[in-house]
Amino acid sequence: MKYLSTAVLVLGLAIGASAETRVLAAGAAGHARAQYGAPSMPVTMSLRGGLMVSPRSAGHAGIDIAVPSVSIMDGWEGRIDADVIFKANFSSVSTAVPVTFSLVRYSDNIRGHSAYLGIGAGTLLGGKAKLLAKGILGVEVGPKLGVEGNILFSESKTMVLLTARLHL
Numbered sequence: 001m002k003y004l005s006t007a008v009l010v011l012g013l014a015i016g017a018s019a020e021t022r023v024l025a026a027g028a029a030g031h032a033r034a035q036y037g038a039p040s041m042p043v044t045m046s047l048r049g050g051l052m053v054s055p056r057s058a059g060h061a062g063i064d065i066a067v068p069s070v071s072i073m074d075g076w077e078g079r080i081d082a083d084v085i086f087k088a089n090f091s092s093v094s095t096a097v098p099v100t101f102s103l104v105r106y107s108d109n110i111r112g113h114s115a116y117l118g119i120g121a122g123t124l125l126g127g128k129a130k131l132l133a134k135g136i137l138g139v140e141v142g143p144k145l146g147v148e149g150n151i152l153f154s155e156s157k158t159m160v161l162l163t164a165r166l167h168l
Helices: 002-025 028-035
Strands: 045-054 058-067 076-090 093-110 113-125 130-140 145-153 158-167
Touching (some): 058 158
Antiparallel strands (some): 045 058, 045 158, 093 113
């Protein structure tokens, strides 16, 4: 329960901060993203959907919220991801919910499309909460669409997700 309340608090703060992010997006935050090769139009929220391909097949859907004002190093921006993995079947739990905070770095190296990579940490909710580490590798294929691969490490499972992102 402690992990659930922490995840809900972090997600609530991110949603509350997203209005501030939209205001900043046209100004300093938009300039900072363009400076590091990110898409020219700032993205504050994206719908996520795709497949978990390992350890079992399952579908997933979720949301991610860009938090460009949160950064530890130059060129890296914060992002909160929350997904629901359907029919995950982990220890008799059929739905798992990974919630992570990640730092993402964009680069304009692939034929004008922004490639990006990231690292993160969070929790896996559903049944007994577990800590997660996350790796992200993706590419923006258009102004409204991105595709990425996620690898999630927990103490008992390693999950591989293939994800499409629709930018709102």
